[in-house]
Amino acid sequence: MGITNIKDPAFSSSNTWALLFPVSVIVGGLLLLIFVAPQSYSQITDRIASYKEQKVYYDNLQKKLSVLQSTSPSILNQTGQIVTILPDKNPILSFISQMKNLAVEKNVVITDIKTDTIADNDVKVLEFEIGVTGDSIDSINALVKDLYHRAPVVTIDEMAISDNGEAKAGKVKMSVYWADLPTSLPALTDPLPPFSPEELKTLDQLRAYQVPDFSTLTPADTLPRDNPFN
Amino acid sequence: MAEINLLPTTDKAPSSVTKVSSLSKKIGSLVSIVLLVVLLVYASIYAFFYVNGSVTTSSITSLENQVKAQEATEQKIVLLRDRTSKVSKIINSSNSEQEMTSLSGLLGKLPEGVMIREAKVEPNEINVLVQADQSSQITEFIRTLTESGIYSQIESTSINFTGKERYLAAFRLALGEIQTQ
Numbered sequence: 001m002g003i004t005n006i007k008d009p010a011f012s013s014s015n016t017w018a019l020l021f022p023v024s025v026i027v028g029g030l031l032l033l034i035f036v037a038p039q040s041y042s043q044i045t046d047r048i049a050s051y052k053e054q055k056v057y058y059d060n061l062q063k064k065l066s067v068l069q070s071t072s073p074s075i076l077n078q079t080g081q082i083v084t085i086l087p088d089k090n091p092i093l094s095f096i097s098q099m100k101n102l103a104v105e106k107n108v109v110i111t112d113i114k115t116d117t118i119a120d121n122d123v124k125v126l127e128f129e130i131g132v133t134g135d136s137i138d139s140i141n142a143l144v145k146d147l148y149h150r151a152p153v154v155t156i157d158e159m160a161i162s163d164n165g166e167a168k169a170g171k172v173k174m175s176v177y178w179a180d181l182p183t184s185l186p187a188l189t190d191p192l193p194p195f196s197p198e199e200l201k202t203l204d205q206l207r208a209y210q211v212p213d214f215s216t217l218t219p220a221d222t223l224p225r226d227n228p229f230n
Numbered sequence: 231m232a233e234i235n236l237l238p239t240t241d242k243a244p245s246s247v248t249k250v251s252s253l254s255k256k257i258g259s260l261v262s263i264v265l266l267v268v269l270l271v272y273a274s275i276y277a278f279f280y281v282n283g284s285v286t287t288s289s290i291t292s293l294e295n296q297v298k299a300q301e302a303t304e305q306k307i308v309l310l311r312d313r314t315s316k317v318s319k320i321i322n323s324s325n326s327e328q329e330m331t332s333l334s335g336l337l338g339k340l341p342e343g344v345m346i347r348e349a350k351v352e353p354n355e356i357n358v359l360v361q362a363d364q365s366s367q368i369t370e371f372i373r374t375l376t377e378s379g380i381y382s383q384i385e386s387t388s389i390n391f392t393g394k395e396r397y398l399a400a401f402r403l404a405l406g407e408i409q410t411q
Contacts, residue, residue: 025261029265065296071307085313137349138334158351195311206317
């Protein structure tokens with residue numbers, strides 16, 4: 001009955017105005033909640049996701065910087081030695097030089113050097129064979145054993161020595177290795193983990209390797225000539 | 231002070247309209263408060279992450295510059311890590327280093343009168359041919375091998391006696407820990 005009175009022309013105008021404000025607030029509020037809230041929510045979740053990403057990146061950078069600052073200079077100074085141990089080019093010549101120096105020390109003569117095969121993988125391998133003669137089996141064995149701790153890195157695949165009374169001779173099959181240097185640095189965003197205990201152990205082991213002593217030739221001073229055309 | 235309604239009673243809104251109006255007002259106020267609260271919460275969350283995000287961005291830029299300044303150190307670390315992993319694979323691959331060392335040890339402990347005539351060293355295996363004047367020296371050699379404790383297997387592959395070279399005995403030795411019971 002009361003509702004029908006709203007339609008009464010005498011009261012309809014004032015009653016409609018009385019209801020208009022609260023109803024428009026409700027409708028406006030609901031419209032805002034329905035259309036604006038999801039967009040705001042997605043903006044906030046995007047902002048949180050980007051914040052988290054930034055945080056991970058920030059943490060990675062911090063860890064990277066800490067590793068860069070805390071790595072011992074004694075480890076960093078090993079780069080020269082380690083590149084001599086595993087060079088980027090075929091090291092056969094420097095290896096032969098090392099071997100011949102050692103052979104003189106051990107009183108062993110290298111009689112023959114024959115290269116065999118080259119395997120071209122991530123780490124390149126040159127297999128070769130040498131002939132040796134010496135005073136005793138012990139000296140030949142000592143020569144070969146000592147090569148293990150000299151740069152460039154070498155592995156002995158097989159050794160056969162015979163002693164026929166006077167002559168002590170043998171044949172040794174071995175391999176020398178080289179590998180390309182890394183060509184790029186990891187991306188700024190990539191983490192840089194510190195050296196693992198295994199890596200530090202290997203580095204420590206390699207520190208004992210004897211590197212070839214390459215002499216540097218200095219240019220000789222020019223001497224004055226009496227006759228410049230002679 | 232008491233409120234006095236001066237409007238004619240005929241102008242008074244029906245009670246049902248007043249009820250609907252007051253209910254709408256309440257709902258309107260409630261929706262407004264909820265909206266305001268939601269808006270405030272959204273705004274504060276957004277502002278929090280916006281401010282923190284901008285702080286992190288400036289810190290990241292500073293850290294990036296510091297990392298870039300240490301590029302030489304990073305190069306060395308990358309090089310060392312690359313070489314270490316490769317060298318480690320090489321030195322841990324199958325090779326005869328241990329066998330060489332054991333042959334060295336054996337050469338230093340040869341019993342008197344025993345001579346190694348031939349030795350062949352391969353990964354995991356050593357073959358030796360020894361010469362002796364008496365059989366007891368061969369026995370002594372075998373005792374030396376067994377007592378060294380470094381061979382997991384000692385196999386006598388042949389034994390010959392000739393008037394000229396006397397006793398010639400061949401052995402195949404395999405390295406490894408001897409299992410004790």
